[in-house]
Amino acid sequence: MPVSVHDEAGIKALLSGFGEKPFRYAQIAQAVYKDLVPDIDSITTISKELREKLSSEIVFSTLSLRSEETSDNGQTTKFLFETHDGKLIEAVIMRHLSGRNTLCVSCQAGCPMGCSFCATGKLGLFRNLTAWEILEQFDFVQKRLVSEDRKIRNVVFMGMGEPFLNYKNLKMAISVLCDQKKYDVSNRRITVSTCGIVPGIEKFAEDFPQVSLAVSLHAPNDETRKSIMPVENTYPLADLMASLDRYVEKTNKRVFYEYIMISGVTDHPRFATELAELLRGRLAHVNFIPYNPGEGIMGNGMLPTSKLLIKKFQDTLEKAGIPSTVRHTMGDDIDAACGQLAMKERGESLATETGKSISKAFRKGE
Numbered sequence: 001m002p003v004s005v006h007d008e009a010g011i012k013a014l015l016s017g018f019g020e021k022p023f024r025y026a027q028i029a030q031a032v033y034k035d036l037v038p039d040i041d042s043i044t045t046i047s048k049e050l051r052e053k054l055s056s057e058i059v060f061s062t063l064s065l066r067s068e069e070t071s072d073n074g075q076t077t078k079f080l081f082e083t084h085d086g087k088l089i090e091a092v093i094m095r096h097l098s099g100r101n102t103l104c105v106s107c108q109a110g111c112p113m114g115c116s117f118c119a120t121g122k123l124g125l126f127r128n129l130t131a132w133e134i135l136e137q138f139d140f141v142q143k144r145l146v147s148e149d150r151k152i153r154n155v156v157f158m159g160m161g162e163p164f165l166n167y168k169n170l171k172m173a174i175s176v177l178c179d180q181k182k183y184d185v186s187n188r189r190i191t192v193s194t195c196g197i198v199p200g201i202e203k204f205a206e207d208f209p210q211v212s213l214a215v216s217l218h219a220p221n222d223e224t225r226k227s228i229m230p231v232e233n234t235y236p237l238a239d240l241m242a243s244l245d246r247y248v249e250k251t252n253k254r255v256f257y258e259y260i261m262i263s264g265v266t267d268h269p270r271f272a273t274e275l276a277e278l279l280r281g282r283l284a285h286v287n288f289i290p291y292n293p294g295e296g297i298m299g300n301g302m303l304p305t306s307k308l309l310i311k312k313f314q315d316t317l318e319k320a321g322i323p324s325t326v327r328h329t330m331g332d333d334i335d336a337a338c339g340q341l342a343m344k345e346r347g348e349s350l351a352t353e354t355g356k357s358i359s360k361a362f363r364k365g366e
């Protein structure tokens, strides 16, 4: 198995095997992360002889681009990649008018959590992505943006999968993204989104107190949350909120609460008050996400809430002193919500073995 270009320890071991001095790694890192070279042969700061030896040992990317789609306004591009073992994953770049560019990456092929509104959830879990596969998504899109005279500024783990069920690889990927000698993305500009895996939140507060945390809350009470998010059975709302309080105490960072607006499910007028009560006094920012009906989840009967009703929720929160925004559904025309392009490609829906795969994934992710 060749060594990934992002595997610092692996490359250092190769170098020492070839009798090279450790500082050679710094030259390679400079070329890979700062000059964004496409292959080993382009690293002209090392000898031709060493390049020849390394090029058969080091692999730059194991992902191949299967398709890409850009929204009509040109702002959003969704990339569908195929892994070396034939799994489909996706990454989305959002070019905001302000000039800031946000990359959304996947951390798993599929997801075991089975949320009823989510196309990725319908697929079930195929496998965790390696840290290198997460970084390859970044590398591919960064090279594309550089060719447009742009750069990735923000990274959000909001693509396919549940980051805290792939904690080890998430941690490694964030370390490489933030390393000043590597991609040098500010840790404050990285956001990890979880459906509410409590042990993951605890570790995250410990390991990455500067990185932003988003939580898919989606309902203000156990009953509704349980009806759309099976994770509620394992980590009920009270435990989740207690863990988030500890997170805020430790990091002093505001938590981003994502709240999906599904007509007749999460947008009951009473829920606006319940949500305000739940978050009152907490360091919180709410992102309302209009439900995106798409490929793979068409049959679930869900519809998005009207803009007017979302505004009412915002007003209720504002009165309670809780800031909120409505997430722009950039790229609606290309199905740029969680997992939807991969569904279209597969043209099939795989049943989620919720119970079994969740407990397996919990054990793996710990």
Ligand code: SAH
Binding pocket: 111, 117, 118, 119, 157, 158, 159, 160, 161, 162, 163, 193, 194, 195, 214, 215, 216, 258, 260, 289, 290, 291, 292, 293, 294, 297, 337, 338
């Ligand atoms: N697994 C993580 C991160 C990936 S999902 C999590 O659940 O937080 C990223 C966000 O997209 C989550 O808030 C998720 O709930 C939301 N999402 C999933 N399906 C959606 C849909 N059909 N419409 C709108 N948002 C959706």
Ligand code: SF4
Binding pocket: 111, 112, 113, 114, 115, 118, 119, 120, 121, 122, 159, 160, 161, 162, 195, 216, 338
């Ligand atoms: Fe998984 Fe997140 Fe989709 Fe739920 S919303 S199924 S946790 S990707």
